Amino acid sequence: MGSSIVEIRGLTKKYGGFSALSDLDLEVRRGELFALLGPNGAGKTTTMRMLMGILKPSDGTACISDLNCFEDRVAVKRLVGFLPDEPVFHDYLRGIEIIRFVGGMHGLSAAEVEARAWPLIERIELADATHEFAVNYSRGMKKKLGLVCALLHEPQLLILDEPTSGLDPIATRRLNELLLEKVHSGMTVLLSSHLLDQVQKLCQRMAIISGGRLAAIGTLEELRSRATAESSLEEIFFAVATESIANAAVSTPRSP
């Protein structure tokens, strides 16, 4: 593992008087599989959307390969693949047509798209449905299609928001194997998930966000210092998250 590919400094996002994310400092090193964990509404998706330039930070910076995620968003897109939590696709387009469209939008020739797409499609077992309209896909199938689209241009960084939600156990295993393979070949993966046992097996480092703030970051061993020596990630998560929520309740005055 080398230098950082993702550098987040003081990242903040406010909606009016409400802070969805406050002062987040985070680094993801090249070639690692990094997990972003946290309760619902913690700010994980907000962080990812700011990395993709979909949202503009209220304060702070987010950089990928020293490129500012908002100001240099076009250049950033060349390096990043993204899969949202609930991918939606065009009506009236088949799976393979969407893949070809995304490949073309990334500047790939038709031959390149075909050469890259089909091995991915076979790998995640979507081959039987490529000629079906994407609007008729199940939730898991849409995830698979989104993953193919995200990997098509061989990005340096893959950002996945809840990649395994909606996938059956076989597909989940296939995906995990694929991610490990990509990481071994040099890709960096940043994912969010609620499946802590899988994250525990898969990821080298993880960050726990709670209430819009970073509650803990590090390897599993480093995080165990917040709980007990043999704690599972789930126990660590509960310990950190509840502590963070309790701290937030103390610091926020009750409204009359």
Place this chain on the structure above:
Amino acid sequence: MTTHLPGPRPLPSMFRVAWLVVAFSVRRSLNRIAALRKKPKKASAAREGTARKGSTGGFLLAIFSALILFSSVSQATRLVYNLAASAERRDLGSIALVDASTMAWIAWADDHAHAGLRTHERTQLRDALDRLAETEGLHDDAEIAKRTDWRLQLFSERGVAGFHESKLKRSSLPSRALWYGAADSPQMLAPLGVVAWLLSTSFMLIAVAGPNQDLAKVEWVLEWWFTFPVPARGLLLARVLETAFGSPLGWFVLAPFFSVTYCCAGYGWLGLPLGLFSVVYIGLLAGCLRVVAETVLRRWVALRNVARVQAVLSVVGVLPMVAAIATSSPEWLEKVAHFSQTVPFVVLVNRLSPIAIATGGAHAWQTLLACASFAAIATLAATTFGGWVLRDGLTTSAGSHQGRRGRALDENARRSFIPSALVRKELLSLFRDRTLFSQTFVLPGMILGMQVLMNRRFAQSLTATPQHAAGMAFAAAGLVLSTGACNTLAVEVPVLWIYFTVPKALDRLFLDKAVFWSCLAALIAVLVYGVAAALGSWSPLAGVAMLGLVLVGVTLNAFIATGIGVLGTRALETDTKRRISPAMTYLYLAVGSTFAYALYAPSAWAKFAQVVLSTLLAYALWQKVRDHAPFLLDPNERPPPTIAVADGIIAALMFFILQALLGLYFGSIGYSPGGSLLLAFSLAGLVTGVVMLFSFWRMGVPKLFGRLGLSAPRRGFVRGILTGVAVGLLCGLAGKGYLLVVDHVDVLRRLRDETVSLSSPDSGSIAPWFALLAVLAAPVFEEFIFRGVLFGGFRRSFGPVVAAASSALVFAIVHPAIASAPVFLLGFAAALVYEHERSLIVPMATHMTYNAVIVGLVFGSHS
């Protein structure tokens, strides 16, 4: 131990369910309106719904709603009057019907006729008859002359006996004076009944096809409600009520028609609530039809055929509306009136037809009762039937379009001749989405086709001159763009995330879409123009030039439509129907149609000026699109406040409109022409300047005074002003050279003389005022607008030379054609000195000096 579970709660009744659903929708609408506030009154930790960026869509919607309502009332009033006039003419037979003032002229002419009318007396009579023909809706000179000749012939044969003063009093507001005969007169009610049928039919068909983006797909909200333990009939009743009360077509088209009809029939102000009753009645029937159609179609018809049905209905539903609106044409109205006489009266006017309310008396009460009862029975029947259909579920399959499962035999893409992935995707979507295809291509064709069929004169004019053919081609392309290009972003909102993952700026992607729609619309325009040209008799050269102008207009309009569509779409709106306000389509149609002036303008300069203005508008919109695109999915953030080309356009428009209005006002209260001119100009400039400064300050534009050039010149006041004067003198010298050229070139000299004679019939008395305006007022206010704001807006995107040339071009075209060349040079030079010194004082000095030189030269030569 036995645990006693509570017994099951009773299910809510269907009326309770309907009430809950309606209240839920109303609550949502109120929250949406409240969320449009720019700043919350107090900061709080809790978010109030989803933060919404302030939207001008609501303001525009209010304006267009008022305009449409006013237009509908006017059209309905005109319809009633025209029907009454037509009925009166038929009753009088060969006697000509005239208004009171024309009757006075005829009586006067009759008194003088025994001695023989002198030439000027004949001319006066002819003029009066021409004016009458114009008020009757004739605009073509040949048609007016024909009608006047017929009346003059009648006068010479029968004198005043050949004429009768109409009992009808033309009015812009509905009144009893517009109605002919008794309230139950078949001559009035029958054609009105036809129009009512057309409007109601259109309303009902659109109610079935219109509300859902995909009729074959069950909306997620209905699917969610279906999981509750409530009777389906209650949900369907809510659906019926939503159609009855929530359709803009009902409130903005049907309600004015019925209300005006009842008012003119004798109900007066009571016509309004009766009109609303009629709309609710028809709305309930439309809602019943919608409920039955949705449940039956989804349950028993293959979903791909449901999509086809929707596509057909969305086109066919508009046609009766077009036919009803076309009754503003006298020719078509006569056909409708004639047709109404061939249909049995009871078919058009009966107890179940709300138009029968106009008859008044007992019949009206019977009609009210019958309609109310019928609506109640129909609603009950439709909801019961719908509930029965839904007993087995909401729908039979997932989607309306099914692909193929299993391994594909041919896994490699066929080589495509279209290089752009985006264009390929657009074409696939367009040709597969039958509703979009129908609304984009079939509907405009049918609307224009109907115009050709309904209006014979219109059809003949299409092949008479290249202008009319060009106008038709431009209109066809414009309609295509209003559906396709205006909805560019609206249709992509759910999948916008994909565009945020590709290495291309979002505004460039929208630009590609604009180019795509431009090409499609241009093809349509070429097709229409080609057909007209093949049948027409004009010269090929004139035809090519006109076609070129059409294509320029279509291209510009494609960018305008796409720009308005992108800026007017609420990307965070979850309700697909509310994503783009209908006001945006009306705005595009209003703005885009201004280019039609270029097709009909008599001079090349006017055409050029219109092209420049349309280009300016398109560019201003795209600058805004570029600013806003990165923030589309951000609920809170906006682009940093700055000065844009659009602000320059707003400032210039405000200035010219205020100047015109103030000029009229001062003239009306007795100021001299020269004084009015100077005062109006100065006051308009002052108000524009203050308003623009205030709005920029409110927006929070940083370093405002510096950005607008309201600061000291870089090299100090003295050097700056001297520089300005020197450049002004140079421009003045060039202007003098130009004046010499004008004196010696015939076409330019004629243009100059024409401009001078048109500008003021009494130019001698306004000369001193004009001099003051030119030397003192104009430089100050025009430099603020054209250099401070407009040049500043261009400068954001271009280098100094291109920005200077662009602002100078706009500056030149708002001046008379004869002065455009030297004014362009002045504008260019002023912009460059402004760029150098960053202070408006300098270009003001340039402008003052130049104007002083030119005014001195012109007045010196005249004296």
